[in-house]
Amino acid sequence: MLIVELIKNLFRKPETVRYPYETKGLNFPERLRAMHVIDQDSCIGCSKCARACPAFVIQMVPLTEEELAKRNEKIKRKRVKPVIDLTACIFCGVCEEVCPTDCLNLTNQLVMPSGRKEELEVG
Amino acid sequence: MNEEQTSFNIGPQHPALKEPETFRVIVEGERVVKAEAILGHTHRGIEKMAESRDYNKTLYLAERICGICSFAHNANFARAVEFVADVKVPKRAEFLRVLVAELERLHSHLLWLGVLAHEIGFDTFYILVWNDRETIMDLLETLTGNRVNYGMNRIGGVRFDLNDEIKKIMRDKIEEFKPRLEKIRDVVLNSKTIIARTNGVGRISKDLARKTCVTGPTARSSGIDWDLRRDEPYFIYEQLDFNVPISDRGDVYSKIILRVKELFESIKIIEQVLDLIPSGKIFQDVRGRFEGKAVSRIEAPRGENFHYVEFRKSKNPYRLKVRAPTYANVVSSVEALVGHHIADIPVIVAANDPCFSCTDRTLIIDRDKGRYQIMSARDLRKLSVETTKEVMQ
Ligand code: SF4
Ligand code: SF4
Numbered sequence: 001m002l003i004v005e006l007i008k009n010l011f012r013k014p015e016t017v018r019y020p021y022e023t024k025g026l027n028f029p030e031r032l033r034a035m036h037v038i039d040q041d042s043c044i045g046c047s048k049c050a051r052a053c054p055a056f057v058i059q060m061v062p063l064t065e066e067e068l069a070k071r072n073e074k075i076k077r078k079r080v081k082p083v084i085d086l087t088a089c090i091f092c093g094v095c096e097e098v099c100p101t102d103c104l105n106l107t108n109q110l111v112m113p114s115g116r117k118e119e120l121e122v123g
Numbered sequence: 124m125n126e127e128q129t130s131f132n133i134g135p136q137h138p139a140l141k142e143p144e145t146f147r148v149i150v151e152g153e154r155v156v157k158a159e160a161i162l163g164h165t166h167r168g169i170e171k172m173a174e175s176r177d178y179n180k181t182l183y184l185a186e187r188i189c190g191i192c193s194f195a196h197n198a199n200f201a202r203a204v205e206f207v208a209d210v211k212v213p214k215r216a217e218f219l220r221v222l223v224a225e226l227e228r229l230h231s232h233l234l235w236l237g238v239l240a241h242e243i244g245f246d247t248f249y250i251l252v253w254n255d256r257e258t259i260m261d262l263l264e265t266l267t268g269n270r271v272n273y274g275m276n277r278i279g280g281v282r283f284d285l286n287d288e289i290k291k292i293m294r295d296k297i298e299e300f301k302p303r304l305e306k307i308r309d310v311v312l313n314s315k316t317i318i319a320r321t322n323g324v325g326r327i328s329k330d331l332a333r334k335t336c337v338t339g340p341t342a343r344s345s346g347i348d349w350d351l352r353r354d355e356p357y358f359i360y361e362q363l364d365f366n367v368p369i370s371d372r373g374d375v376y377s378k379i380i381l382r383v384k385e386l387f388e389s390i391k392i393i394e395q396v397l398d399l400i401p402s403g404k405i406f407q408d409v410r411g412r413f414e415g416k417a418v419s420r421i422e423a424p425r426g427e428n429f430h431y432v433e434f435r436k437s438k439n440p441y442r443l444k445v446r447a448p449t450y451a452n453v454v455s456s457v458e459a460l461v462g463h464h465i466a467d468i469p470v471i472v473a474a475n476d477p478c479f480s481c482t483d484r485t486l487i488i489d490r491d492k493g494r495y496q497i498m499s500a501r502d503l504r505k506l507s508v509e510t511t512k513e514v515m516q
Pocket of ligand 1: 052053054055056057058084088089090091092093094095096
């Protein structure tokens with residue numbers, strides 16, 4: 001009995017991987033809530049996400065001149081855009097739920113360690 | 124304190140702790156003669172914070188009261204607000220709440236069992252149990268999207284639905300998990316190490332249990348036959364068929380056996396939920412300001428969890444009061460320490476209350492000689508492991 005276990009364990013692969021350098025074998029379920037993506041072209045700047053966020057990490061920042069010029073026709077009234085600070089986000093997914101245009105989504109992209117805070121801002 | 128006695132503190136500070144407590148222990152040689160608990164080190168002001176945010180946001184705050192029984196706090200708060208708002212939660216949502224609650228009980232009891240095995244130096248069993256626990260964590264992640272702090276509830280129902288694919292995964296994994304659970308039960312029943320270190324240790328009699336108002340598995344292991352799921356059914360527990368194991372021995376070993384039995388009951392509940400779950404809506408929309416107050420109690424993995432909320436024509440709670448089960452159980456573990464060895468302290472503390480890491484820093488003060496000595500968790504664990512080796516010889 002012990003011998004069988006011993007031989008089995010000799011050829012077993014380790015249960016862990018060298019995350020984040022290695023992500024093969026990690027299982028990211030469909031519903032996993034991780035890194036956000038915002039499609040600023042369809043965002044209408046309604047601030048619903050910022051008001052609903054329980055961790056208060058979405059800031060509505062004014063658009064720059066350049067961005068104002070580049071806005072497409074449909075969102076002419078957009079003046080502000082959401083910027084999310086992922087360092088304090090609790091990944092609850094409420095922002096995704098309340099967004100009326102479905103432009104804010106949480107992907108199952110989990111691997112996001114970074115040494116710089118700016119890299120963890122989505123907007 | 125007389126000349127032969129020494130006093131020392133266990134805890135409180137450790138950055139990774141959920142609920143650090145200080146235990147001030149007076150020993151005579153190696154034997155504990157008196158112990159007291161000093162609470163309040165992780166006061167985070169959650170109840171006050173809740174007053175400054177609306178009920179939807181407080182839901183996520185309540186979830187973060189405890190990382191292990193996050194669902195219990197989350198669901199309990201949602202249930203209390205639903206009482207005030209007078210909404211009827213759809214049946215399917217209640218089934219889903221029971222499903223997650225029982226998965227949480229599985230992972231919490233397995234975590235605890237691993238921790239206890241680690242405390243007595245039985246690390247093989249600890250890794251075995253924690254590896255099996257991953258199956259449950261994966262199921263929770265598949266259903267809700269997170270391993271902990273699932274964000275499952277919303278006021279008026281739940282956020283994530285069960286589809287056929289997830290249902291199949293659940294059935295398969297639970298089927299796969301059953302033989303492993305049987306293996307765990309066999310180890311617990313037959314392991315000489317576990318029996319030697321826990322049998323008769325940290326006994327809490329029925330009288331003491333009543334006097335110190337313990338709840339949950341701690342109470343049931345001391346012969347108090349009380350489980351909210353059966354005695355004051357909430358969600359849809361009254362439609363399910365399950366047993367409430369009890370024991371009257373009150374020692375650490377009986378707590379292990381009791382929790383393993385509860386694991387089997389949870390599996391039974393999960394299977395029934397998967398069979399019986401009706402189709403339909405998963406939430407009822409709730410909006411607006413409320414007035415009124417409500418109390419909700421549910422059986423968390425560690426015992427009775429209590430939430431009181433009051434609204435005064437507002438969206439923000441006027442008052443939120445929470446009592447977590449550990450708060451009720453900690454007094455009994457202090458009483459249980461008396462008469463035991465220093466090496467038994469981690470085992471007894473861990474038996475009642477998984478926040479064992481409070482044993483991280485121990486300061487031994489020999490007042491008469493003016494000496495003091497800091498005992499770290501490592502030292503304390505080493506002492507515990509050595510004791511295991513000694514009794515096994
Ligand atoms: S997922 Fe993050 S950004 Fe979105 S609502 Fe939750 S805390 Fe806020
Ligand atoms: S809720 Fe959606 S549309 Fe509104 S500001 Fe946020 S991301 Fe843009």
